[in-house]
Amino acid sequence: MDGFHDLGGFQGFGKVAHRIDTLSYKPVFKEDWEHLAYSLMFVASDHLGLFSIDEARHAVERLDVRQHVGTTYYERYVIATASLLVEAQAITQEALDEALGSPFKLANPPHSKGRAAITDRPPFEVGQRVRVRDERFAGHVRCPAYVRGKEGVVLHRTRERWPFPDSIGHGDRSAALQPTYHVQFEVRDLWGEAADDGRVVVDLFESYLDPVQPA
Amino acid sequence: MSTSVPTTDTSTPGQRARALLKVMQDKGMVPDGYIEQLTDLMENQWDPANGARVVARAWVDEDYRRLLLEDGTAACAEYGYTGPQGEYIVALEDTPTVKNVIVCSLCSCTNWPVLGLPPEWYKSFEFRARLVREGRTVLRELGTELPPDMQVCVWDTSAESRYLVLPQRPAGSEHLDEEALRRLVTKDVLIGVALPVVR
Numbered sequence A: 001m002d003g004f005h006d007l008g009g010f011q012g013f014g015k016v017a018h019r020i021d022t023l024s025y026k027p028v029f030k031e032d033w034e035h036l037a038y039s040l041m042f043v044a045s046d047h048l049g050l051f052s053i054d055e056a057r058h059a060v061e062r063l064d065v066r067q068h069v070g071t072t073y074y075e076r077y078v079i080a081t082a083s084l085l086v087e088a089q090a091i092t093q094e095a096l097d098e099a100l101g102s103p104f105k106l107a108n109p110p111h112s113k114g115r116a117a118i119t120d121r122p123p124f125e126v127g128q129r130v131r132v133r134d135e136r137f138a139g140h141v142r143c144p145a146y147v148r149g150k151e152g153v154v155l156h157r158t159r160e161r162w163p164f165p166d167s168i169g170h171g172d173r174s175a176a177l178q179p180t181y182h183v184q185f186e187v188r189d190l191w192g193e194a195a196d197d198g199r200v201v202v203d204l205f206e207s208y209l210d211p212v213q214p215a
Numbered sequence B: 001m002s003t004s005v006p007t008t009d010t011s012t013p014g015q016r017a018r019a020l021l022k023v024m025q026d027k028g029m030v031p032d033g034y035i036e037q038l039t040d041l042m043e044n045q046w047d048p049a050n051g052a053r054v055v056a057r058a059w060v061d062e063d064y065r066r067l068l069l070e071d072g073t074a075a076c077a078e079y080g081y082t083g084p085q086g087e088y089i090v091a092l093e094d095t096p097t098v099k100n101v102i103v104c105s106l107c108s109c110t111n112w113p114v115l116g117l118p119p120e121w122y123k124s125f126e127f128r129a130r131l132v133r134e135g136r137t138v139l140r141e142l143g144t145e146l147p148p149d150m151q152v153c154v155w156d157t158s159a160e161s162r163y164l165v166l167p168q169r170p171a172g173s174e175h176l177d178e179e180a181l182r183r184l185v186t187k188d189v190l191i192g193v194a195l196p197v198v199r
Helices: A035-047 A053-061 A065-070 A073-087 A093-100 A187-191 B013-026 B034-045 B048-060 B062-070 B072-077 B125-130 B135-142 B178-182 B187-191
Strands: A129-132 A151-157 A180-186 A199-205 A209-211 B089-093 B098-103 B151-156 B162-166
Touching (some): A035 A053, A035 A073, A053 A073, A073 A093, A073 B013, A180 A187, A187 A199, B048 B072, B048 B162, B062 B072, B062 B162, B072 B089, B089 B098, B098 B135, B125 B135, B135 B151, B162 B187
Parallel strands (some): B089 B162, B098 B151
Antiparallel strands (some): A151 A180, A180 A199
């Protein structure tokens, strides 16, 4: 989905609030509830198998944009886990409201049931030029919009394969397994002169790519 | 107990997290010790000192460096650095003309066992939006000025590969042993926004 989460290249933000090597990074959690965000997500996903991590990512993407902008990182994962548990009917909205003492605002419902991977093509090879498929899809997708329709070169094909996010992200446990490709793009091919020099390498599932035919 | 009822706007993130915890506990969903064990991993076991050990070893042991670049997962597994978000590890080797930097523009993916959980600034809208487009500028703002002939290569962790940066061993570090070299490798060095410096 074309959502606020898909931030690569989004303009209007100020400086990153950091100076190198000035933080000890301890304690890891700054507030006494933050560890619950991942812990409860893993209880529900990894331990109970009620949803996949891809579905959790999609639930974060489904937060209403105004809520998304106004929440902190760990908060979004609390809301995502709560939303998925309600959607799975493992808990109820009423129980959450009662425990909180006020309405517990959850993510918006999904607008897609997911889609299948493309599985009838030969794999791409290292060094091959590829083009990112210029597609719009209302569900979970792990292809940043900034490379849509753009050409790059394959640096690496993974030895492992993983469930296609656009399927497993909607709970489809039969999602096809696919390798991903490290595809290198020139920054100037993505944003022209309105960018710095340099390159970006994006990790892309096979179904997001098409071969570029030699001229 | 307070009798005031918070509205949606006034309940805090901590209150919402604890409300979810209570509902899950009431349903018997949370096993004894599960949260404590995972929290120990996140707070104590997954640490940038792990990545520092890997990088320093690669600087002094050519065979290990080759393994790290060929199969980062196997190289990190030698130290037991595996598990969630460390299932497919790829080391990115800097060169005199290429500076690698890691980001997750879509969310927050990070190589947890080797780098530790990502810091707040790494997950910020600013870093996620700007690094892919303005890499050199963002590095300068963070405090790393690159020479003009060194190109920024940003790695967007958009799928299942989990990265660490293998920087060049810095000038002036020739006399340092492996343990001293580890101290040059910070979390920011492993992400790639900082260069290792002999102080």
